Amino acid sequence: MPSIQILDGGLGTSLQDQYGLKFDSKTTPLWSSDLLVSDPTTLEACQRDFCDAGTDILLTATYQVSPEGFLRTKTSEYPNGIPENAIGGYLTTALDVAERASVRSSAKIALSLGPYGACMIPGQEYTGAYDEEHNNEEALYKWHLQRLRLVQAAEGDLVSRLGYVAFETLPMLDEVRAVRRAIGDSGIRVPFWIACVFPGDDERLPDGSSVGDVVDAAFGGDGPLPWGIGINCTKIHKLPGLVERFGDCVSAVSGENVPSLILYPDGTNGEVYNTTTQVWEKPDDLSGGERDTVSFLGFPFLAVRFANGMKRPWEVQLAQVVKDAQTKGIFKSFVVGGCCKASHHDIKKLHDQF
Template identity: 45%
Template sequence: MTLHKASQILLLDGGLGTTLVDSYSCVFDERTPLWSSQLLLSSPSTLKDVQTAFARAGADILLTATYQASLEGFARCDVPKQEATRYMRSAVKIARAAFEGRSGRLALSLGAYGATMIPGQEYSGRYGDRVRAEWLREWHLQRVRLFYDGMETPVTERCWEEIDFLAFETLPLLSEVSAVREAMGAVAREVWGCEKEFWISCVFPGEGNVLPDGSSVEQVVRAMLGKKEGAASPSGVGINCTRLGKVEGLIMEFEKAVNRMVDASEVDQWPDLVIYPDATNGEVYNTTTMQWETGKNGSNSTLWDETLFDIVSRARDRESWRSIIVGGCCKSTPVHIAKLRNRIDGIVRT
């Protein structure tokens, strides 16, 4: 059996921050507001070691250590804008080096605005007066601009050409989905034909299949893919940082919503499906204490790769999505990713 072109599976890496905590004795608290990006300042070699472990596990795509990176975050660490920009751009080189000369793709990790707040608000969407799409559009655009290469940038320091995707992750608000698309529309106009593919993945905490702001999957998909003047269309849409037990139901709702839009000629083609759920076993992250706490709705994390692979296989067999990008978020390790790699390779060989 050969994989249908529309059902190609690409393997993403796993939970960088939680792997740093659980396997590399890193401590993240109020003194480290940049989370995993803090290692760009304190220990880039450790960061490279972790990303190399994910690459060796078989990841096709590595996310850069920039999820919570922002000028505001670096300012809290007394790092001025010019130095902060250099540190953020260095994350691209570190991730590229982690492939150790092997082919691989890089996704520039760009978390929600809420991920840069203290305490983090990407799971709640409580942004205060900054929930407006206009303000969020400018904030996301300014952050992306930090990775552009100017004519004066030495070849050895260029990073934009090293980036294959931009990953806008853990978005909790419908207004932020719209803001990201508008920001990427501006990017397409500014970089003169050197724009990048990007994906948008949202977080679905709690019990229902809704965003923290209450938006339904139908509303989310329409915000992601609906035609809008000046807004770019993502190459991929999906879910991250969400409990594994919710993923298949969410995918089915995504598929129904996209299918309705395709049938109505509201979108030209199916995008990629992007899914990287948590590998938690009932733990819940407390953004105030910055600690993992025992919660309910646990699942057997030892079966995480098997369960996720089965979900991906069923989505693949339906042959709707252009391709499927799958990996892990919080608590997923290089071991999880290696097991997923073996399962994916097995289906390709079948």
């Protein structure tokens, strides 16, 4: 059977829910990456929770790292914002913290790189509604390449310490092509994965692209091929259909270059992140039937429940998706974990499913 590696869960939401931290675009424009500046000790404790839960791969606290985000971050040393030439030191901190957190588990370290939309105010990774300046492949390529070069320029040869590079929550096809070009031109030779977000009910990216389009962009043409491809920050009930589409499309185009399947859906119980209020909100109660659809923030969400109002535990649903995909024999291996609202407790229960 193909191997399975356990990924960690939602770092930002775990810092909020387990450690009582608060993030907002005004005071902490780097969100969870702000702890690289303000509180590496708490960050290390939170990441160690995930490693102790059985994580094989630990994502760095760099999802929202960007020159823009650092420049909006004011400190006593940098009252006008952290300049680009100082970012390398904080990237080194991210690797140092992750390595200390994983020392008991020997987890591999994956460099977390969110989409451009995650660095906008408000965040737009769930809509792909980018500003005009970045609403095309060439601009996104340059933006991602700049960020990768910050990693290369940091002291201590950070690249040699990475097991993977994770391009996460990509909402548009132009950005899929852009990150592939960027890592190719950066000279970073580390296995990388591409994970896309599917927030609607139509199995498409926010820009309307299909799973087939994503796979074609990831594996067609010239450039380095991703080690893995898949889905993150997406409601778990959507996974069975999406995984089937990914399997069909990958088997048609990948040839001998069979990727790993990457799956880390949201760990929510119906909560949806409101980018306006910047809090997690729960739609109206969904207990009126087995399959109830609600509209929230413009997207329909489906809750699948048993007659008594209960639903299968998150880790059971996710493990079943993986086991079903394993039996089809399309993917060479699996990386499975959680995104927003998936705590280290959830990751421990997921680990115990395999």
